[in-house]
Amino acid sequence: MLPRCAVRVCHVLVLVLCLSAAEDFDWTKNDRGSFYYGTFPAGFSWGAGSSAYQTEGAWDKDGKGLSIWDVFTHKKGKVQRNETGDSSCEGYYKIKDDISLMKELKLNHYRFSISWPRIIPTGIKSDHVNEKGIQYYDNLIDHLLESKITPIVTLYHWDLPQVLQEKYGGWQNISMVNHFNDFANLCFERFGNRVKYWITFNNPWSVAVEGYETGEHAPGLKLRGTGAYRAAHHMIKAHAKVWHTYDTQWRAKQKGLIGISLSGDWGEPVDIGNQKDIEAAERYVQFYLGWFATPVFHGDYPQVMKDFIGKKSGQQGLGTSRLPTFSSQEKSYIKGTCDFLGIGHFTTRYITQKNYPVGRSGSSYFTDRDLAELVDPRWPDPGSEWLYSVPWGFRRLLNFVKTQYGNPMIYVTENGVSEKMLCTELCDDWRIQYYKDYINEMLKAIKDGVNVRGYTAWSLLDKFEWDEGYSERFGLYYVDFRNKNKPRYPKASVQYYKRIISSNGFPNQREVENWRKKAIETCSSSNQLLAAEEQRSTAANILRLIHDPLTSHMEMVTEIVVPTVCTLSILLSAIFLMFLLRRRN
Ligand code: NOJ
Numbered sequence: 001m002l003p004r005c006a007v008r009v010c011h012v013l014v015l016v017l018c019l020s021a022a023e024d025f026d027w028t029k030n031d032r033g034s035f036y037y038g039t040f041p042a043g044f045s046w047g048a049g050s051s052a053y054q055t056e057g058a059w060d061k062d063g064k065g066l067s068i069w070d071v072f073t074h075k076k077g078k079v080q081r082n083e084t085g086d087s088s089c090e091g092y093y094k095i096k097d098d099i100s101l102m103k104e105l106k107l108n109h110y111r112f113s114i115s116w117p118r119i120i121p122t123g124i125k126s127d128h129v130n131e132k133g134i135q136y137y138d139n140l141i142d143h144l145l146e147s148k149i150t151p152i153v154t155l156y157h158w159d160l161p162q163v164l165q166e167k168y169g170g171w172q173n174i175s176m177v178n179h180f181n182d183f184a185n186l187c188f189e190r191f192g193n194r195v196k197y198w199i200t201f202n203n204p205w206s207v208a209v210e211g212y213e214t215g216e217h218a219p220g221l222k223l224r225g226t227g228a229y230r231a232a233h234h235m236i237k238a239h240a241k242v243w244h245t246y247d248t249q250w251r252a253k254q255k256g257l258i259g260i261s262l263s264g265d266w267g268e269p270v271d272i273g274n275q276k277d278i279e280a281a282e283r284y285v286q287f288y289l290g291w292f293a294t295p296v297f298h299g300d301y302p303q304v305m306k307d308f309i310g311k312k313s314g315q316q317g318l319g320t321s322r323l324p325t326f327s328s329q330e331k332s333y334i335k336g337t338c339d340f341l342g343i344g345h346f347t348t349r350y351i352t353q354k355n356y357p358v359g360r361s362g363s364s365y366f367t368d369r370d371l372a373e374l375v376d377p378r379w380p381d382p383g384s385e386w387l388y389s390v391p392w393g394f395r396r397l398l399n400f401v402k403t404q405y406g407n408p409m410i411y412v413t414e415n416g417v418s419e420k421m422l423c424t425e426l427c428d429d430w431r432i433q434y435y436k437d438y439i440n441e442m443l444k445a446i447k448d449g450v451n452v453r454g455y456t457a458w459s460l461l462d463k464f465e466w467d468e469g470y471s472e473r474f475g476l477y478y479v480d481f482r483n484k485n486k487p488r489y490p491k492a493s494v495q496y497y498k499r500i501i502s503s504n505g506f507p508n509q510r511e512v513e514n515w516r517k518k519a520i521e522t523c524s525s526s527n528q529l530l531a532a533e534e535q536r537s538t539a540a541n542i543l544r545l546i547h548d549p550l551t552s553h554m555e556m557v558t559e560i561v562v563p564t565v566c567t568l569s570i571l572l573s574a575i576f577l578m579f580l581l582r583r584r585n
Helices: 004-023 068-073 095-105 131-147 162-168 176-193 205-210 227-254 275-298 303-315 328-334 392-405 429-448 493-503 509-547 554-584
Strands: 045-049 107-113 150-156 197-202 257-263 266-269 341-344 350-352 371-374 410-415 452-457 477-479 488-489
Touching: 045 150, 045 410, 068 162, 095 131, 095 275, 095 477, 095 493, 107 452, 131 176, 150 176, 150 410, 162 176, 176 227, 197 205, 197 341, 197 410, 197 554, 205 227, 205 257, 205 275, 205 303, 205 429, 227 257, 227 275, 227 303, 227 328, 257 275, 257 410, 266 275, 275 303, 275 328, 275 350, 275 371, 275 488, 328 371, 341 392, 350 392, 392 410, 392 429, 410 429, 429 452, 429 509, 488 493, 493 509
Parallel strands: 045 107, 045 452, 107 150, 150 197, 197 257, 257 341, 266 350, 341 410, 410 452
Antiparallel strands: 350 371, 477 488
């Protein structure tokens, strides 16, 4: 047995080591600097992304089973204007069309996800494998490779088979780990000869918090203070299991890489000179990115999450923490299960300390953090309510990843900006600005020594934006959702992104400014063309509506019914007035 003082020395050493690791990131330094002209390392991979439920459509075709999103969107009041992904961009039928758009951009990679219920309708492999679903992904992968575009494939982008939700409660249940592993194994078996980049989960934070805590996303559960932590716990275990399956059964033969894609907003202390704000900002990032990244890289949850959730659970009179724990075997099994880290990043918040005493209403993920989020009203916010453009936050986040997780290989798996316009707008000046500045900050991060290997613009197409329906457009390509054929039109940002790709960065000021001018010039004529086309299709739709009163096209219904009802009421009032006046006379 070690003498007591030796044990104490060890403790102190461990503590010093932990503290010095956490101290690596310098919160007090924020070098925003000016635009940096330069290029990316040779071989840097440029891409664009999508996900199955957001783009495929064909929700009930060719033997596909139901996903939790199919069921969620068909319930009234869950999604803006009750829109669904039933047909979305009809990507299921447009492999060749969409690949030609990628070729136009000269993409090196395309990131997409596999719909679990499309290939295993109930989610349980022993029930049935749907060969038609397999065939669809086979075709997509083959066509990509023929076009020299590398597929980066996500296994779980939120569309859990509905049967697994109904039977087991979805990610609340540990049995998901084995079902997900069977699904992943099937994907490795059938596609792994051609797919060399795998992502287990996309943004598990959203699945946990929005699916099981706030209920804004499918499956719509509101299990405040416990549901998100439990769902995350099972997803982390499932991720680790699938990584080990790939590592032990497939890696030697297939020689691919497998990682996870985490999303993280950056949290900047409101007052960089205030230690409390710095700690609050760090908590924000740890509860977001660190919740998943720390187990995957270090084997356990961030200490600050264990401390805060543990403390609050105690104050509630609970015997144990609401944050589940990993056994020591589990910790070593989970630690290091990441060949590359996918980062999805869109925006930043200012953070300050704010106490949420444990009250009668209990605790939630949000109150557990004891902080408040703020935004600077000068930050541009062209689209989604939550999405402010703060490019320097991206460089900060990337540097944080470098210092906290041992400078892992990073692929940026999502970055982009939306617009709220329902009308036609191909001249997306603000998106050009967003991409230009965010990509530039990523370049600066690479200069800082961050190991970023690729970048994925989010997204290739406008698509179904979860609970926001089609009201937020993230695409480089505009999709006309009113037209049954879902035609795609390039926005100005296509031209701009294409230039960044072909120059592998930003060569010099004159050229880069010229790109913008050219992109805007070409888009205004296509804008007019599209507007004319939309007018034509609106007229055709009106005619169709007149002939087919049973049509259920929501967008058209509101647009036509509202003016018609208004016009009719005005007409009726006028007739009534005239009638009254006549009687008086
Ligand atoms: C992250 C999600 O992974 C993606 O599906 C979504 O479109 C973007 N956030 C934008 O909201």
